[in-house]
């Protein structure tokens with residue numbers, strides 16, 4: 609399985625779901641950068657959510 613990363617505007621590299629923070633909101637939970645709180649694009653967050661450090 610290939611792993612994807614997302615580089616936030618603050619420079620943080622997000623790779624696992626614990627690198628993001630879950631913000632409950634509306635019908636869909638919003639995922640934000642764990643460092644700065646900027647929202648992570650939905651498609652990216654969905655991929656990262658399934659990645660865990662083994």
Ligand SMILES: [Zn+2]
Pocket residue numbers: 616617618619620641642643644645646
């Ligand atoms: Zn950030």
